[in-house]
Amino acid sequence: MAALAEFLPYILSGVTWTLGLVAGGLAIGFVIGILMAIGQVYGSEEIKGFIHAYVWFFRSLPLLVLLFLFYWGVFPATGFKLDPLACSIVVLGLRSGAYQSQIFRGAILSLGDAQLLAARALGMNRLRAILHIVLPQALRISMPGWSNEYAIMIKDSAITFALGVLEILTRTRYVVMATHEPLIPYFFAGGLFIVMTYAGSKIVNVVYERTKIPGLVGRL
């Protein structure tokens, strides 16, 4: 038991790694998601086709398969030397981008084209109209869906233990192997995930409330 108490801080320091994976993955996914959502709504048929294929690919494969495929296959074959952490962040990001693009796409579509039309009628070009009129509103609409994506990402990040990334689960497994005591370490790890998931959605909720558009009920 005493040994266990010593090991718990070791597990706790995995929080930094997990949050790093999540933050990195969400950030990459955010950029990809926004660009692809815009492409899917406003782009040419070719662009739409490419994005459709991308989304289909990343949503069809299990995350573990994607991790192995990119770590052992795609990155070595294309000459990239990525360590397990970097590879995990990139794969989490590419995959999250597929999911986030659909969140943002739905939000953009729900806006309708009336405001875009008004912006164009004022002489704004397409890019500016999307940037200044469509995106600020689409992002607000996306927040509930996006907070869900964060919760999924927190939990998915644990799969990177398969590449030995020193996040919470990997460390917990090491502790269990060393102490032969599975119950408390796994409970402890589970507790950390619960706290992170809960705190994250709370934060998104606060941002959502703060950025609410006055007078607008329901949709936004």
Added chain:
Amino acid sequence: MLGGFEMADGEVVLKVEDLHKSYAGVKVLNGVSFEIDRGQIKVICGPSGSGKSTLLRCLNLLTNPDKGRVWLEGQEITDQIRDVNKVRQKIGFVFQEFNLFNHLTALRNVSIALEIVKKMKKEDARDLALKELKRVNLEEDAHKYPAELSGGQKQRVAIARALAMNPVIMFYDEPTSALDPHLIGEVLDVMKKLAQEKLTSLVVTHEIGFARSVADEIMFMGDGTILEQGPPNEIIENPKHEMVKQFFKRISELYRRDGQ
């Protein structure tokens, strides 16, 4: 501010020649031609589906006409070389459903294009926006969001937003059709005021009272063409075309019933 309004009367601001537009094989515009002189107010009426909205959208290139030519202040804008964003800056467009930017205050709705399109400084854009809101009697609501405004107020913000760009002509696409009856007056009052300031305008509306009191001419559209045009009283009281007769008969019956 109102640059150009002092120019000589009779100068043609907008010239339209033989405009055609089809959607999926259906002819919506079937050869429309007309002119508007500086300071003129022209009202377009006609049954729904007669191509009124499509006409306005073709004229500021929100929709590309299939055939025909349009000149704005003597420059052809249908020649494919013209920068559409430059053309649209000169045309104020007021939509039936207001189309305000929901995430911006009334003030920002008016000032954003001044900053982004006209590259004005933030403070200058703000000052001008306030001035335009004052012009439509909304300076006290400058910091409200669209969802906090009534329909009539929203439409007046939309008018201020168009005015701020200092357009050479205003297009109104059924500006009061989406409004509750008791809110129509405040929008028409603003439009009348602008008409008295000789702001060249093309107004799609069924507000016959408005047409009668401020329009220089009514153009009646049907089947994608202008069936009849002339001074308001002549068109309303003494139309020649059968479709026009029927239309104004029905509208006047409606008004009489409302009046009781």
